Amino acid sequence: MLKNLRERMSPTDIVMWSIGGLLMLLIVWGSASTIIKGTYSARHWVDFVIFGLAQGSIYALIAMGYTMVYGVLRMINFAHSEVFMSGPYTAYFFAAYFYRSGLLDSHPVISLVLVFIVSMATSTLIAVLLERIAYRPLRGAPRLVPLITAIGASFFLQYVFRGLYGSGFQAYPVVTALEGHFALGPIRVLKFQALVIVAAGLLMVALYQFTQRTRLGKALRSVSEDKEASALMGIDVDRMISMTFMIGGAAAGAAGVLYAIMFKQVHFFMGFIPGIKAFTAAVLGGIGNIPGAMLGGIFLGLVESVGPSLFLDGLGIVAPYQLKDAIAFTMLVLVLIFRPSGILGERLAVTKA
Amino acid sequence: MTATPTQRLPGFRMGVIGGVCLVLLSLIGMVYAFNQREIVSGVISMGQTLLVFTSAFIAYMAVKRTPSRSAGPVLAAGVTAGLVMAALLALLILLGKTVNLRQVFINASPALFNLLLFHQELGTGLGLLLLAGALIGALTGLLYLMPSLWRRALVTGFCSLAVVGMLQDLIAPIIGAWGPFAVLSDWLFSGNGLSLGGGMGLFIAAAGATAIWSTNRQAVGHRIQRMQPGPKRNLKLTAILVAAVLLLILPHALGLFLSEVLTIVGLYVLLGLGLNIVVGFAGLLDLGYVAFFAIGSYTVAILTSPELGFFSLTFWQALPFAIIFGIIAGVMLGIPVLKMRGDYLAIATLGFGEIIRILVLSDALRPWLGGAQGIGKITKAQIGEFEFASPQEVYYLLLAGCILVGFISWRLRDSRLGRAWMAMREDEDVAQAMGINLVATKLMAFATGAGFSALSGAIFASKIGSVYPHSFNVMISINILCVIIVGGMGSMPGVVVGAFALVGLPELLREFAEYRLLVYGAALVAMMLLKPEGLWPEATHVRELHDSAETQGPPAAGAPAVPPG
Numbered sequence: 001m002l003k004n005l006r007e008r009m010s011p012t013d014i015v016m017w018s019i020g021g022l023l024m025l026l027i028v029w030g031s032a033s034t035i036i037k038g039t040y041s042a043r044h045w046v047d048f049v050i051f052g053l054a055q056g057s058i059y060a061l062i063a064m065g066y067t068m069v070y071g072v073l074r075m076i077n078f079a080h081s082e083v084f085m086s087g088p089y090t091a092y093f094f095a096a097y098f099y100r101s102g103l104l105d106s107h108p109v110i111s112l113v114l115v116f117i118v119s120m121a122t123s124t125l126i127a128v129l130l131e132r133i134a135y136r137p138l139r140g141a142p143r144l145v146p147l148i149t150a151i152g153a154s155f156f157l158q159y160v161f162r163g164l165y166g167s168g169f170q171a172y173p174v175v176t177a178l179e180g181h182f183a184l185g186p187i188r189v190l191k192f193q194a195l196v197i198v199a200a201g202l203l204m205v206a207l208y209q210f211t212q213r214t215r216l217g218k219a220l221r222s223v224s225e226d227k228e229a230s231a232l233m234g235i236d237v238d239r240m241i242s243m244t245f246m247i248g249g250a251a252a253g254a255a256g257v258l259y260a261i262m263f264k265q266v267h268f269f270m271g272f273i274p275g276i277k278a279f280t281a282a283v284l285g286g287i288g289n290i291p292g293a294m295l296g297g298i299f300l301g302l303v304e305s306v307g308p309s310l311f312l313d314g315l316g317i318v319a320p321y322q323l324k325d326a327i328a329f330t331m332l333v334l335v336l337i338f339r340p341s342g343i344l345g346e347r348l349a350v351t352k353a
Numbered sequence: 354m355t356a357t358p359t360q361r362l363p364g365f366r367m368g369v370i371g372g373v374c375l376v377l378l379s380l381i382g383m384v385y386a387f388n389q390r391e392i393v394s395g396v397i398s399m400g401q402t403l404l405v406f407t408s409a410f411i412a413y414m415a416v417k418r419t420p421s422r423s424a425g426p427v428l429a430a431g432v433t434a435g436l437v438m439a440a441l442l443a444l445l446i447l448l449g450k451t452v453n454l455r456q457v458f459i460n461a462s463p464a465l466f467n468l469l470l471f472h473q474e475l476g477t478g479l480g481l482l483l484l485a486g487a488l489i490g491a492l493t494g495l496l497y498l499m500p501s502l503w504r505r506a507l508v509t510g511f512c513s514l515a516v517v518g519m520l521q522d523l524i525a526p527i528i529g530a531w532g533p534f535a536v537l538s539d540w541l542f543s544g545n546g547l548s549l550g551g552g553m554g555l556f557i558a559a560a561g562a563t564a565i566w567s568t569n570r571q572a573v574g575h576r577i578q579r580m581q582p583g584p585k586r587n588l589k590l591t592a593i594l595v596a597a598v599l600l601l602i603l604p605h606a607l608g609l610f611l612s613e614v615l616t617i618v619g620l621y622v623l624l625g626l627g628l629n630i631v632v633g634f635a636g637l638l639d640l641g642y643v644a645f646f647a648i649g650s651y652t653v654a655i656l657t658s659p660e661l662g663f664f665s666l667t668f669w670q671a672l673p674f675a676i677i678f679g680i681i682a683g684v685m686l687g688i689p690v691l692k693m694r695g696d697y698l699a700i701a702t703l704g705f706g707e708i709i710r711i712l713v714l715s716d717a718l719r720p721w722l723g724g725a726q727g728i729g730k731i732t733k734a735q736i737g738e739f740e741f742a743s744p745q746e747v748y749y750l751l752l753a754g755c756i757l758v759g760f761i762s763w764r765l766r767d768s769r770l771g772r773a774w775m776a777m778r779e780d781e782d783v784a785q786a787m788g789i790n791l792v793a794t795k796l797m798a799f800a801t802g803a804g805f806s807a808l809s810g811a812i813f814a815s816k817i818g819s820v821y822p823h824s825f826n827v828m829i830s831i832n833i834l835c836v837i838i839v840g841g842m843g844s845m846p847g848v849v850v851g852a853f854a855l856v857g858l859p860e861l862l863r864e865f866a867e868y869r870l871l872v873y874g875a876a877l878v879a880m881m882l883l884k885p886e887g888l889w890p891e892a893t894h895v896r897e898l899h900d901s902a903e904t905q906g907p908p909a910a911g912a913p914a915v916p917p918g
Contacts, residue, residue: 012792015688076696093457134878138885144638145885148838151831152877159871163381166459167867276703276827283700319716326711329704336701337689 020337023330030311040309046187048306054193054262056301057200061255062278063285063293064207065127065248071224071288072244075143078150079130080252081275082157085268086126087119087253088260089161092170094118095260099173108177112257120253126157127249128242136238162268169267172260196258203254204294207247211290220244224288277304280332286342295343304328364415364430364490368437371411375404375438376445379469382460383868388468391546392518398546400468402515405489408438412493428494435490439483442469446482450475505567510560517555518547523861527608600752604745613744614860616816619751620809621856624829625836625848626758627805632834633843634762634771635798636778638699640830641686641706645803647713647825648682649675649810654728654820655721661728668734668815672808679807680800687799691792694781706830714822727821734815747816754812758805759845765801766845774798775843832856839880841887850889 034040040048062084069077098104098111134153138146178192211217222230223240231237259274260266277300285296307327312320335343378384388400397405415434419426446466448454454461470478496504517524521542528538541551580588604612624646631639656664656671664671690701713722722728734741734750741750765771773794776784785791814820832855840851859869 010792012688012691016691019689070696074696076699134882137882141881141885144632144838144842145881147638148835149878149881151835152874152881155870155874156878157874159868159874160377160381163383163460163868163871164458276707280700280704283697287696317717322715323711323717326708326715329708329711332704333689333701333708336693336697340692340697 016337020334023334026315027311030315034310034313039313048309049302050189050193052302052305053298054196055305056298057197058255058259058262059274059278059281059301060294060297061200061203061251062274063282063297064251064290066279067282067287067290067293068244068248070282072241073135075146076150076279078147079153079157080248081271082154083123083127083130083249084252084256084275085271086157086161087123088256089165089266089268090122091115091119091257092172092260092266095173104173105176108175112175116254116257119257120250123253123256124246124249127245131242131245158268165268167268169265172264172266174264175261178261192261196262200255200258203251207251208290216243277328280328284332284335284342286344289342289344292342292344299343300328303331363419363426364434365437367411367415367418368434371408371434372438372441374407374411375442378403378407379442379445379465380458380460385460385462385465385468386865386868392515393552394543394546394548396549399519406515408435408486408489409493411438412490413497416494416497424498427497428491431490431494432487433490435486435488436483439486443479443482446470446479502564502567506560506564509563510556513559514547514552514556520861521546523611604748609744612748614857616744616747616751617860618852618857619748619755620813621833621836621852622755622849623751623758623809624806624833625840625852626762626845627802628833629837629843629845629848630762630765631798631802633837634766634778635774635795637795637798639702639802640699640834641702641704642802642806642833643825643827643829644706644709645679645682645806646810646813646829647709649679649807650814650820651713651722652678653811653814654731657732658728658730660730661723668732672811675807675811676804680804683799683803684796687796691795703827706827710822710825725822727819729819731814731818731820741815750812754808758808763845770794770797835877839877839887841890844887844889844891847887847889851887854888
């Protein structure tokens with residue numbers, strides 16, 4: 001038994017497991033001492049969790065785009081963060097108009113739906129154009145080529161939108177109907193956070209059902225499984241890839257409006273950080289795997305929101321909230337060490353890219 | 354066969370695409386911003402040049418797609434494309450005159466429309482615009498019909514006009530500083546751009562030189578090839594000597610600003626050479642490369658800066674520590690990611706880079722690392738009394754670093770280790786089966802790359818004199834990756850070329866900082882679409898790309914099917 005174990009563990013494995021073990025120990029120790037110290041009451045923790053859920057469901061929606069594109073094309077679509085930015089930034093002008101004309105207060109549902117539609121349409125358009133112009137000619141190129149193209153497209157889109165709409169922060173109008181909170185038993189939930197969680201949840205369920213139940217969704221999955229075989233089965237691969245970008249774009253557009261509602265501002269650079277986080281979420285969940293992206297997003301959101309107070313406060317670290325991104329990325333490294341294919345495992349036909 | 358609209362109206366589709374491009378260029382404010390500068394004083398401004406070049410390029414694409422090469426259809430296609438582009442711009446103007454576009458598009462100002470209307474009344478202006486479009490289309494058609502020698506000469510002439518006009522702020526003082534050439538500078542430039550005479554002179558010179566060169570190029574090549582080995586070696590030696598002397602006097606010839614640009618390019622060359630080992634040789638996609646740069650910088654800062662007061666070493670004493678810490682960090686990062694492949698590796702290394710930056714930025718580590726305020730008063734490198742302080746002096750430090758790193762990675766490339774890296778890049782499993790120790794090979798790649806990065810970080814710290822966490826964000830890693838890919842993956846001269854193209858050129862155009870990254874992004878995309886192997890590729894890499902294009906690419910549309918046998 002012991003000999004068997006020694007054969008299976010190489011020295012690097014031992015180093016990796018000890019790094020991981022050390023970090024785990026720190027986490028457990030930190031959490032324990034935070035809880036014993038009792039700086040935060042149960043109310044605080046609930047607030048943290050709800051904020052984390054809201055943030056995480058936004059990450060999850062963006063992560064869908066990354067993971068679906070990765071599943072089909074095996075490329076990191078770096079420009080997806082700009083697809084995410086383009087929607088709410090364009091929709092901002094509609095939202096601001098609705099606000100000025102009072103429609104946002106008198107008919108909040110209609111105007112929000114319109115804002116969502118504009119945002120999703122813009123993001124979808126940008127995503128499809130991106131695929132058509134920048135990525136389609138590169139099918140079959142070595143892996144780094146589309147990656148650099150995506151980085152270039154990301155810069156280009158950022159600065160195009162900066163040129164079009166200006167470089168300042170635009171304050172998203174406050175929706176009065178979403179102010180305040182309501183009580184779910186003893187738990188009080190901010191209304192806009194509830195909207196974010198519910199809307200993102202509905203969208204994700206719809207998307208998942210679409211890929212699992214419809215003929216189109218089946219074709220989509222088949223293309224991500226094996227392009228040649230799908231083409232032989234009469235599936236239009238190019239159209240399916242376009243479709244992937246459309247769905248990813250629409251999800252990102254919706255996520256963008258939710259993000260704008262939550263943080264109340266838009267900016268041409270707003271996509272960068274959520275983009276990286278969402279990609280991290282996709283990897284966490286197991287890239288190419290749609291439920292994995294959802295789970296990864298929510299997990300990441302929760303870790304970011306609960307983590308700093310839970311793990312670091314107990315260790316006596318100053319200003320733990322500054323380290324939330326470090327926690328998120330450490331979590332990523334940990335997951336990759338202990339489970340290199342992500343939480344749910346990747347669903348790729350070929351394991352070697 | 355039914356005639357599609359494209360066939361009935363050749364140039365229409367390209368015209369629409371071009372028109373959208375022009376409208377976009379106008380709306381994002383590039384046309385107006387560039388208009389502050391003139392290419393040829395009183396004749397054409399930079400904004401107009403931008404429009405003309407874009408529309409001419411699109412019209413050329415349209416013309417190239419016409420099936421026949423006879424004058425009629427070609428000119429028709431050109432004129433159609435030009436007219437459609439002008440018409441779309443005209444639509445934008447009409448829209449802008451009726452609706453206040455500025456509420457959304459901040460750059461849709463009356464000044465822009467005035468410019469597009471040639472500062473005329475609406476009616477005349479629109480007429481002139483359409484006329485200009487048609488004219489550009491027709492001229493492009495003519496250009497296409499010309500013999501290729503003429504075409505090449507004319508295009509080079511126009512391009513050199515645009516380039517010299519655009520970089521006049523840099524070129525004029527350099528030429529002006531060299532006594533006898535001052536007259537030339539006075540003749541070439543006047544006011545805000547090239548003078549009319551100077552522009553014409555430059556155009557004729559550039560076009561003539563191109564024509565002469567392209568007719569005689571083969572003869573010169575043959576003469577060099579047929580040379581005896583002795584004289585050939587002498588020629589080579591002379592070339593190397595001239596290059597060395599040029600490299601040594603470069604900062605003094607170029608002046609302060611350009612030397613500063615050179616040092617920035619030098620830093621990126623150093624970083625690029627290091628990342629080239631990790632990504633180019635070993636095929637490990639590392640997006641957290643900036644972490645080692647930061648570690649190098651911060652090590653030097655902590656060891657030398659009196660501000661923190663822990664140590665007060667000299668730069669040269671701190672340098673080995675910086676490199677050693679970089680190497681250790683490289684191995685530390687390497688171990689957890691050993692088993693990850695491609696994109697997981699990319700995201701894990703990216704995470705690692707961010708963790709380092711966030712830790713440095715945090716208040717928790719502030720007493721040791723300075724937090725957001727960074728660390729200042731880092732000592733300069735010194736040899737005896739000579740201090741590497743100004744950009745012109747730091748240049749030599751960087752030159753020495755680049756030569757050292759270049760030499761090491763050149764020797765490594767052909768060594769046993771280098772070949773192991775390349776085998777691993779091509780196929781990990783096969784490499785392992787051939788007896789390559791993957792763990793050691795990978796860790797060596799990470800360690801070497803990290804050491805080079807730390808070296809350049811150390812030089813960076815002493816050059817700037819202070820370090821801030823904000824200097825070490827992900828964008829640096831991404832930029833370095835772009836440098837080596839655009840230069841040509843795995844190719845060392847490519848790194849230098851890539852650094853000049855992606856770091857040097859944008860620095861020169863600081864004036865248009867707002868559009869720098871836009872152009873940078875567009876150039877990256879265009880580069881990957883048109884020349885994915887890079888500017889100065891390795892021979893094997895080109896072969897690989899072209900092989901894959903031949904075997905995987907679909908048969909060219911419209912190519913006649915050749916029956917077998």
